[in-house]
Amino acid sequence: MFDHFNLTNKNSNALFLKIKYMPTTTNQCLKSKPFLDTQSSLETNHLKIVRDDASKQKADRTKFLDQLSLNSLKNKDYLVVGATLILMVLSIATFINFQPDMEKLHFERMSTWWGASINYIALTLLVLQLSFLTYLIVLYIKYKPVKAVSNDKLPTCTVIVPAYNEGKLVYETLLSLADSDFPAEKLQILSIDDGSKDDTWQWMLKAKAKLGDRLTIYQQPKNMGKRHALYRGFKEGTGDVFVTVDSDSIVKEDTLRNLVSPFAVNEKCGAVAGNVRVLNKAKGLIPKMLNVSFVFSFEFVRSAQSAIGSVLCTPGALAAYRKDAVMNCLEDWMNQTFMGQPSDIGEDRAITNMILKQGLHVLFQKNAYVYTNIPEKYKSLYKMFVRWERSNVRENIMMSKFAFTKFREESTAGSRILLTMQWIKVIMAYPLLALLLFFVVTHPVLFVCSSLAGIFVFSSIQMFFYAKKYNIAEAFLAYTYSVFYLFTLFWITPYAIITAGRSGWLTRDLPETA
Numbered sequence: 001m002f003d004h005f006n007l008t009n010k011n012s013n014a015l016f017l018k019i020k021y022m023p024t025t026t027n028q029c030l031k032s033k034p035f036l037d038t039q040s041s042l043e044t045n046h047l048k049i050v051r052d053d054a055s056k057q058k059a060d061r062t063k064f065l066d067q068l069s070l071n072s073l074k075n076k077d078y079l080v081v082g083a084t085l086i087l088m089v090l091s092i093a094t095f096i097n098f099q100p101d102m103e104k105l106h107f108e109r110m111s112t113w114w115g116a117s118i119n120y121i122a123l124t125l126l127v128l129q130l131s132f133l134t135y136l137i138v139l140y141i142k143y144k145p146v147k148a149v150s151n152d153k154l155p156t157c158t159v160i161v162p163a164y165n166e167g168k169l170v171y172e173t174l175l176s177l178a179d180s181d182f183p184a185e186k187l188q189i190l191s192i193d194d195g196s197k198d199d200t201w202q203w204m205l206k207a208k209a210k211l212g213d214r215l216t217i218y219q220q221p222k223n224m225g226k227r228h229a230l231y232r233g234f235k236e237g238t239g240d241v242f243v244t245v246d247s248d249s250i251v252k253e254d255t256l257r258n259l260v261s262p263f264a265v266n267e268k269c270g271a272v273a274g275n276v277r278v279l280n281k282a283k284g285l286i287p288k289m290l291n292v293s294f295v296f297s298f299e300f301v302r303s304a305q306s307a308i309g310s311v312l313c314t315p316g317a318l319a320a321y322r323k324d325a326v327m328n329c330l331e332d333w334m335n336q337t338f339m340g341q342p343s344d345i346g347e348d349r350a351i352t353n354m355i356l357k358q359g360l361h362v363l364f365q366k367n368a369y370v371y372t373n374i375p376e377k378y379k380s381l382y383k384m385f386v387r388w389e390r391s392n393v394r395e396n397i398m399m400s401k402f403a404f405t406k407f408r409e410e411s412t413a414g415s416r417i418l419l420t421m422q423w424i425k426v427i428m429a430y431p432l433l434a435l436l437l438f439f440v441v442t443h444p445v446l447f448v449c450s451s452l453a454g455i456f457v458f459s460s461i462q463m464f465f466y467a468k469k470y471n472i473a474e475a476f477l478a479y480t481y482s483v484f485y486l487f488t489l490f491w492i493t494p495y496a497i498i499t500a501g502r503s504g505w506l507t508r509d510l511p512e513t514a
Helices: 039-044 053-067 075-097 099-110 112-141 168-178 200-214 226-237 255-265 285-306 323-334 347-357 378-403 413-427 429-442 444-469 476-487 490-500
Strands: 017-022 046-051 157-163 188-195 215-219 243-245 249-251 269-278 318-322 361-372
Touching: 017 188, 039 157, 046 215, 053 200, 075 285, 075 444, 075 476, 099 112, 099 323, 099 444, 112 285, 157 168, 157 255, 168 188, 168 200, 168 249, 188 200, 200 215, 215 226, 226 243, 226 323, 226 347, 243 255, 243 323, 243 429, 255 269, 255 318, 255 361, 255 378, 269 285, 269 347, 285 361, 285 378, 285 476, 318 347, 318 361, 323 347, 347 361, 347 378, 378 413, 378 490, 413 429, 413 490, 429 444, 429 490, 444 476
Parallel strands: 157 188, 157 243, 188 215, 269 361
Antiparallel strands: 017 046, 243 318, 249 361, 269 318
8 A cells, every 4th residue: 555655764773864965056955954963064065865765665654644634535525525414404404394293293202101201211311421421521621641751761562463364564564663763672573474365474574574683473374363363472572561553554653652651650551542543544435434433432532531541442453551461361361252152353342351350540542643444345344343343242241240349449430431331322222223213114204304413413523523633624524424324334233232142353355456
């Protein structure tokens, strides 16, 4: 995906410069560079910098990642967003027009026991959701990421990159990690090929040839699953902190330093979640929509969870764990089962639960960015969501076994509130699905209008959040994504509940060749 990568290098040892004197009339003048010894050299000479390939690759990478925060909408995307907004405006107008019918229907329902029950349940859920949102807003306001610490305070770190059928992208992942602003003597990078059927191993060998002793690679004899690959990395790693990075993910230069810094200042920090953004955002409407959703999920929801030290899931794309905490639960995590079968999904949520259970804090670092590939097609997207929801069902059960005990010295109320809201989502999945189907059949127009009106209200929160953080054009995708989810992905949670015992990664196929 990245044929050329490069960026400004803050590590002078990694930047090779050839300095040539140029005539003073040239326009290629560097007005301010930290590597110049004196100001007089600026006044008397004009310098041309010729970077080596590694430096250019790094500069290109940084430029590419910075551009991912810019508006990426194309003409056809604007048409979709525009159509969404028109549809919602028309729905709201129709909803207002049907208000007398809505009131009549309401009174008819209230005259029956089942109708009154539905209304009271709906009102209770609305109050709970609004109260929970208010709670998250309060926590979000309190949240502040930990500032990066100096080199001498950083703990030693082992980065583990499991790879399966990843192709060239694993090479780019490993190079981005090696280019991190992290002391080389404190950084160990391990990558495990989990029996790939493509050329992943060859790209890992190429990365090894380029990085030398900075990278250690392993090859599993056959495909055994991500959990097995991580387990091997945990066993081989020597750092005081383990960092796991997916092999289709690229990190910024300061990501590792920011991610690991909380361990240096908080002895109760057991794990840290990174800030996940979409790498292939320009490849389609689905990645663009998911990017807006991810920003809210991470920079708002996980920020709020971090304020009480109870982030519920450290993402596989980027997470850090205190070595001692991992070793305390490693065998239980590796041999975890559900309904008598080995667990081969949800390894990130599972290890997060086991670290929370030890009474340790799980935090979120908003300033530790990772950019990862996500599905571009509907089929791959729903498979990913099914896997995530199955994991949520399993790990909600596991967390319930300790969350209502005194599992940490500090207050456990926040953790219990988060878990309770997770369970409400699961418990209400089937009643809400039944209610949805009932209104689709009996009052289709009212259902569509009221649903879209509700989406407009609640999605506006995500829209304004993204617009303030990044750009307003993409922010409107919050509405498009909500409509997309309502009509095409509403079945995910109910289906995941009844199939929670099933295993399988579902989405890891051979990548398309260029």
